[in-house]
Amino acid sequence: MSRIWFITGSSRGIGYEAARAALAAGDRVAATGRDLSALQQRFAGTGTDRLLPLALDVADSAAVQAAVDATLAHFGRIDVLLNNAGYGQLGLFEEIGAEATQRQFATNVFGLFDVTRAVLPAMRRQRSGRILNITSVGGIIGVAGGGIYCAGKFAVEGFSEALAAEVEPFGIRVTIVGPGYFRTDFLDASSIRHGEHAIADYAEASRQLRNFFDGRNRQQAGDPAKLGRVLVELAHHPAAPLRFSAGSDAVEVVRGKIARLAWETDAFEALSRSTDFA
Ligand SMILES: NC(=O)c1ccc[n+]([C@@H]2O[C@H](COP(=O)([O-])OP(=O)(O)OC[C@H]3O[C@@H](n4cnc5c(N)ncnc54)[C@H](OP(=O)(O)O)[C@@H]3O)[C@@H](O)[C@H]2O)c1
Structure with a gap:
């Protein structure tokens, strides 16, 4: 069955490749991105019966509902929401200012919430839908120099697990997709952001x-x-998992986290249990 996708951040990288793959599988796509002309160029030759390019900066909450409404007006439904738009605000915590932190969350967290909030009523009416939320290995482990990025991705992991339980009764399935390192523009100067307040102690x-x-x-x-x-x-899989690791490196990170959690839980179990009322 042909499905209708709504993809954020489709002009480059993972979002672009997902849109291409969905089209190749016979699905139809609302490909959204910040630069409409870039989207139109990238998908030139694909008719609007199959692909609807839409301008959308997910950090612009007022624009989100309009993009979802335009998709519903054009295709009539949304079967798959791919929350992909995002960038890495890297750098040591103290070297990243409050504004850069808020910008990171405006895109990677609150933007994702807004898009999900706008799409869910249609999926509930349909009593079906798939939501794929792109997080990261940085949503599983916190690493030095990734505190703000990881905080946002951890937030999306927790949100997605909770949402999965809330919308399951309506036939809506949520899958968290946690990629390791993928060869996109993610680490390129066109995407990545570094801390902007140099502190001598952290120079090295x-x-x-x-x-x-x-x-x-x-x-x-x-x-x-x-x-x-x-x-x-995954979007077509009848039993897609709640959490999927993308890439061999991601599998190793998840296994390491499981092992550490298991070891620490066992090592301190008696102390952990000691806080209950008698
Ligand atoms: N590549 C990796 O190693 C990796 C690993 C783990 C997780 N991820 C996650 O994968 C997702 C996609 O990243 P990528 O690897 O494909 O990187 P990318 O090549 O840099 O592409 C990022 C995409 O997100 C879009 N975007 C950024 N901010 C946006 C905003 N405010 N509104 C709408 N679109 C926005 C960009 O649009 P513009 O073209 O307009 O900038 C671009 O289409 C991100 O959520 C990232 O955190 C990537």
Whole structure:
């Protein structure tokens, strides 16, 4: 059955590849992005019966409902919501200002909430729907130099787990997709943001962090075109999981987190249990 997708951040990277894969699978797509002309160029040749390009900055809460309404007016329904739009605000916590922190959350967290809030009434009416929320390995472990980015991705993980339970009675399934490193523009200067307030104490740590991420740019093991096809498979899968790790590195991170949680829970179990009333 052909499905209707609503994808945020479809002009580049994972969102673009997911849109391409959905079209290749015979689905139809509302491809949203901040730059409408870039979207039109990237999807040139695909008719509006199959692809609806829409301008949407997810941090612009007033624009979100309009984009969802335009999709419903055009295609009549939304079967799959892919919350993909996002960027990495990297840097050591003290070197990132409050405004940059708020901008990160406005896109990666509150933007995702707003889009989900706008799409859910249609999915509830339909009594069916799939929501794929792109988080990250940074939603599983916090790493030095990723505190603000990880905080946002952890927020989306917790939100998605709760939402999954709330909307399951309406036939709506939520899947968290946690990618490892994928070869997109994510670590490129066109996407990534670094801390802007240099602090002498952190100079060496900050330099090492930038070198680490610069060194990984364009070397990531993950292929976004393959992830695009996997997202389509998950959207059609009758028993899609609550949480899916994308990439071998992501699998290792999740296994490491499980092992550490298990070890610490066991090691301190008696002390943990000691706080109950007798
Ligand atoms: N690549 C990785 O290694 C990796 C790993 C873990 C998680 N992720 C997550 O995967 C998602 C996609 O990233 P990517 O790897 O595809 O990076 P990318 O190549 O930099 O693409 C990011 C996409 O998000 C869009 N975007 C950013 N802010 C937006 C906003 N306010 N409103 C609408 N669109 C916005 C960008 O649009 P513009 O073209 O307008 O900038 C672009 O289409 C993100 O949520 C990211 O956190 C990526």
